[in-house]
Amino acid sequence: MIEVGVVIEEGGIPLHWHLPAGRTSASLPDSRGLWDVFWENRHRIVGFAHSHPGSGWPGPSWTDLTTFAAIEAALGRRLAWWITSSDHLIVLRWIGPGRHQYEEEMLFTEPEWVAQLRHLSETPTRG
Amino acid sequence: MQDNEARLNITWQGANGDLPDLMLTDSSDAEVKAAALEAVRTGGVPGIPADPNADFRDFVVDRFPPSEAHPYSKIMLRPKTPFGGQRQHLYVFEQGRYPNNKKIAEREMDSDEAAIAHANTIDATWVWTAEGQQHRTVWLRPQ
Numbered sequence: 001m002i003e004v005g006v007v008i009e010e011g012g013i014p015l016h017w018h019l020p021a022g023r024t025s026a027s028l029p030d031s032r033g034l035w036d037v038f039w040e041n042r043h044r045i046v047g048f049a050h051s052h053p054g055s056g057w058p059g060p061s062w063t064d065l066t067t068f069a070a071i072e073a074a075l076g077r078r079l080a081w082w083i084t085s086s087d088h089l090i091v092l093r094w095i096g097p098g099r100h101q102y103e104e105e106m107l108f109t110e111p112e113w114v115a116q117l118r119h120l121s122e123t124p125t126r127g
Numbered sequence: 128m129q130d131n132e133a134r135l136n137i138t139w140q141g142a143n144g145d146l147p148d149l150m151l152t153d154s155s156d157a158e159v160k161a162a163a164l165e166a167v168r169t170g171g172v173p174g175i176p177a178d179p180n181a182d183f184r185d186f187v188v189d190r191f192p193p194s195e196a197h198p199y200s201k202i203m204l205r206p207k208t209p210f211g212g213q214r215q216h217l218y219v220f221e222q223g224r225y226p227n228n229k230k231i232a233e234r235e236m237d238s239d240e241a242a243i244a245h246a247n248t249i250d251a252t253w254v255w256t257a258e259g260q261q262h263r264t265v266w267l268r269p270q
Contacts, residue, residue, distance in 0.1 A: 027210065028208075029209055030207050030208050039138065064211065066185045070185035070206035070207050073206065074206040076140035077141060
């Protein structure tokens with residue numbers, strides 16, 4: 001398993017699959033290219049999803065939460081942040097008032113792109 | 128512009144602009160963030176409305192040498208974009224002798240820094256950490 005991300009635009013459509021060099025089974029590295037995708041498409045993106053290793057309900061790491069907050073601060077708008085495991089999906093949204101206060105929602109109906117995200121996560125080749 | 132000068136570009140709250148003052152190319156990341164913070168908080172960056180709550184602690188500094196597109200050095204301040212990372216299990220207890228003291232909180236954490244930040248959110252003071260390579264215990268006392 002190796003972590004993968006995807007930028008989602010309006011309509012729930014995958015806009016950009018994020019498979020950077022240096023990704024591992026537990027992390028996606030900092031990426032100027034990913035930020036460029038966020039910025040250039042800032043008016044039509046709705047969120048970002050990434051995969052976590054293992055099964056069961058996933059949860060955000062501190063790195064995840066601080067990255068969510070930093071990207072939203074730069075864009076000036078809030079986004080949805082999905083996290084998948086091999087069999088579950090959650091989405092996080094900022095509720096405040098603290099900068100890192102995000103509420104987790106367990107999802108029982110999965111968007112179509114989740115299957116592709118999991119498939120790419122199971123692909124052994126690295127970006 | 129001199130060879131040792133660079134234009135600082137900042138992105139904040141959906142806006143983007145250049146700091147009117149030039150930076151030295153060898154400015155540290157901390158110096159770059161400090162200059163950006165002061166300028167954005169006071170409305171000193173054309174194109175970016177003043178924001179007294181600006182905060183660049185989770186931003187990163189990219190540096191670009193002169194090129195055909197821009198014949199001068201550029202420094203760009205943008206949000207970080209990593210995800211994931213190794214997590215630690217944080218247990219927060221009231222001050223006292225384990226295991227008789229009350230457990231206040233339990234959650235996954237990435238680092239000591241994250242644990243301290245979380246301790247601050249629950250209005251307690253970091254006192255001491257210990258215990259194992261996989262698990263970390265944080266002992267707290269009331270402020």
